[in-house]
Amino acid sequence: MNTESTKVVAKSTLKPTQSNSRTEHLAVKEFTPLVQKLIAYVKLKISKPSIKSGEFYGAPGAGDSRLISVFSTILFISIWAFVTEMGFIDPLFLPSPVDVFEKFLDIANNGFAGATLVQHLSASLTRIFGAFFFACLIGIPLGILIGCSYILRGIFDPLIEFYRPLPPLAYLPLIIIWLGIDEGSKVTLIFLAMLAPIILSARAGVTSVRIEQIQVAYSMGASRWQVITQVIAKGALPDILTGMRIAIGFGWTTLVAAEMVAAQRGIGFMVLNASEFLRTDVVIAGIIVIGVIAYCFDLLMRYLEKKLVPWKGQN
Amino acid sequence: MNTLDIRDVSVVYPASQGGEAVTALSDINLTIEQGDLVVALGASGCGKTTLLSLIAGFIAPSKGYLTLGDSSIKGYPRVACGLDLGDEVMGPGADRGVVFQKHALLPWLDVMGNTEFGLKLQGVGKEERRKKAAEYLKLVGLEDFHHHRVYQLSGGMQQRVGIARALANNPEMLLLDEPLGALDALTRESLQELLLDVWQETNKMMFFITHSVDEALLLATRLIVMSPRPGRITHQFDLTFNREFLECRDARKVKSSEAFIKTREQILSIIHGDETDGKGA
Numbered sequence: 001m002n003t004e005s006t007k008v009v010a011k012s013t014l015k016p017t018q019s020n021s022r023t024e025h026l027a028v029k030e031f032t033p034l035v036q037k038l039i040a041y042v043k044l045k046i047s048k049p050s051i052k053s054g055e056f057y058g059a060p061g062a063g064d065s066r067l068i069s070v071f072s073t074i075l076f077i078s079i080w081a082f083v084t085e086m087g088f089i090d091p092l093f094l095p096s097p098v099d100v101f102e103k104f105l106d107i108a109n110n111g112f113a114g115a116t117l118v119q120h121l122s123a124s125l126t127r128i129f130g131a132f133f134f135a136c137l138i139g140i141p142l143g144i145l146i147g148c149s150y151i152l153r154g155i156f157d158p159l160i161e162f163y164r165p166l167p168p169l170a171y172l173p174l175i176i177i178w179l180g181i182d183e184g185s186k187v188t189l190i191f192l193a194m195l196a197p198i199i200l201s202a203r204a205g206v207t208s209v210r211i212e213q214i215q216v217a218y219s220m221g222a223s224r225w226q227v228i229t230q231v232i233a234k235g236a237l238p239d240i241l242t243g244m245r246i247a248i249g250f251g252w253t254t255l256v257a258a259e260m261v262a263a264q265r266g267i268g269f270m271v272l273n274a275s276e277f278l279r280t281d282v283v284i285a286g287i288i289v290i291g292v293i294a295y296c297f298d299l300l301m302r303y304l305e306k307k308l309v310p311w312k313g314q315n
Numbered sequence: 316m317n318t319l320d321i322r323d324v325s326v327v328y329p330a331s332q333g334g335e336a337v338t339a340l341s342d343i344n345l346t347i348e349q350g351d352l353v354v355a356l357g358a359s360g361c362g363k364t365t366l367l368s369l370i371a372g373f374i375a376p377s378k379g380y381l382t383l384g385d386s387s388i389k390g391y392p393r394v395a396c397g398l399d400l401g402d403e404v405m406g407p408g409a410d411r412g413v414v415f416q417k418h419a420l421l422p423w424l425d426v427m428g429n430t431e432f433g434l435k436l437q438g439v440g441k442e443e444r445r446k447k448a449a450e451y452l453k454l455v456g457l458e459d460f461h462h463h464r465v466y467q468l469s470g471g472m473q474q475r476v477g478i479a480r481a482l483a484n485n486p487e488m489l490l491l492d493e494p495l496g497a498l499d500a501l502t503r504e505s506l507q508e509l510l511l512d513v514w515q516e517t518n519k520m521m522f523f524i525t526h527s528v529d530e531a532l533l534l535a536t537r538l539i540v541m542s543p544r545p546g547r548i549t550h551q552f553d554l555t556f557n558r559e560f561l562e563c564r565d566a567r568k569v570k571s572s573e574a575f576i577k578t579r580e581q582i583l584s585i586i587h588g589d590e591t592d593g594k595g596a
Contacts, residue, residue, distance in 0.1 A: 212419035213421060215371070215413065215415075215419070217436070218373075218406070219371055219407045219408070219409070219412055219413040219486075219490075220433030220436055220481075221433060221437050222436045226436055230432075230436070234421070235421075310464070311466050
């Protein structure tokens with residue numbers, strides 16, 4: 001009984017809406033051919049206009065986005081300049097791009113917080129790449145061996161999975177207690193943040209090696225060690241490079257935390273120091289410097305990827 | 316003179332989640348001697364590849380034993396956890412070269428690098444292994460492609476590199492898992508001829524898996540027909556069509572001979588019989 005009554009209700013409510021939409025539809029057709037044409041034009045522009053040579057129909061996201069990126073960046077900076085130069089926002093909260101650039105030149109020439117920009121940068125880069133070097137040195141072989149051996153996997157898996165999601169700020173106090181406040185603790189903090197993605201990517205790379213490649217190597221007389229070094233390690237290289245890229249990114253995000261305690265120099269220290277004195281222009285200049293340098297290293301890593309593993313994504 | 320002996324071998328894949336244990340091979344008996352070119356033919360899922368993996372040492376038999384010469388193939392390495400288990404136990408090794416249907420080339424090495432890979436593993440000097448690899452690349456018609464990247468080659472060329480790589484390693488026995496399955500008809504015929512030439516010249520043992528009845532008849536000295544559920548050998552034929560072919564070098568002539576057509580019909584009816592059996596069950 002109940003279901004029948006609801007059905008009837010549903011039918012009765014359906015009818016008027018149907019007729020309504022029909023009349024609306026007619027109205028749209030009669031009154032807005034221009035709007036429709038406009039919509040069609042925009043649709044045409046947004047969708048890919050044509051398939052260029054060397055592209056496949058249906059490949060998602062195909063096309064060159066670089067020009068658009070240039071325009072969107074310029075547009076963003078223009079909006080920033082507009083709202084600040086017109087005085088809509090207090091410079092204490094957001095200084096204008098021109099002010100930030102002038103401050104950047106000032107830091108570069110005269111320094112800030114007791115060191116020049118180059119000194120700050122070289123201190124930070126030394127920490128990041130020192131940590132990166134050790135993270136690769138330990139993480140890559142360890143990740144490959146963990147991928148190859150169930151014993152090592154059993155030993156290290158819980159450790160890595162436990163510490164990996166911890167925020168570096170959480171274990172920073174421990175590291176300071178253990179290692180003191182010198183360079184050692186700073187590099188260690190960044191190193192730990194970088195180690196997990198490198199180990200995990202190397203391990204994932206091992207599983208991506210095709211079993212046929214391994215079997216063929218064995219059938220050509222390879223020992224287990226030869227298979228690991230000559231086939232698995234090289235087959236895992238694309239994934240390892242991706243992991244290294246991610247690790248460098250983690251390094252930059254951990255840098256400020258590492259330079260929070262007892263640093264005299266460092267770009268992260270500079271930003272923290274400036275924020276204490278409400279020097280927003282220095283903070284923004286520092287952030288932009290970090291962002292640009294991190295981006296440049298990412299481009300370098302992508303270039304290395306193209307050179308070192310040209311077969312990635314092929315076949 | 317080594318002989319591969321397979322005695323009462325069964326392979327049972329243990330039950331996985333929610334499934335039943337699968338008997339991939341049941342009571343296989345097969346002897347392959349020097350100069351035998353054994354071709355396995357049968358529908359998908361009849362255990363051809365499992366049989367090849369057994370011989371190669373990639374998997375272990377659940378029952379029965381395999382021996383090559385004096386050694387028993389057990390599917391695990393001779394050296395385990397630093398202990399040398401001795402010559403009588405062996406897994407995969409350089410004496411049994413494998414060619415897969417889909418090439419298993421190493422993309423970070425060029426054509427030459429892939430071909431000399433096995434020799435390099437065994438510590439053969441650079442000049443010697445280069446010379447040997449070049450010899451086999453010439454044999455498969457890739458002498459002008461030494462430094463090409465393997466992933467930029469066509470499927471047929473990749474497969475030829477795979478064959479050259481297996482041959483350059485000079486195994487006692489060559490295991491080929493549908494090596495020509497993905498190739499066009501012309502390449503396929505030229506590679507069939509190439510394999511027969513190599514076989515005649517070197518007198519190697521070969522175990523060859525195929526789906527194509529014509530290919531099986533043309534190549535085999537012994538043809539084994541396999542049948543699924545459980546995988547087993549149902550028929551064996553001793554054939555001489557490959558000798559005829561090596562004499563006249565005309566595949567079409569051999570294939571149009573009365574004996575060839577008759578045998579092909581016989582085998583096709585066996586395979587079709589299998590299929591209808593399967594449907595009835």
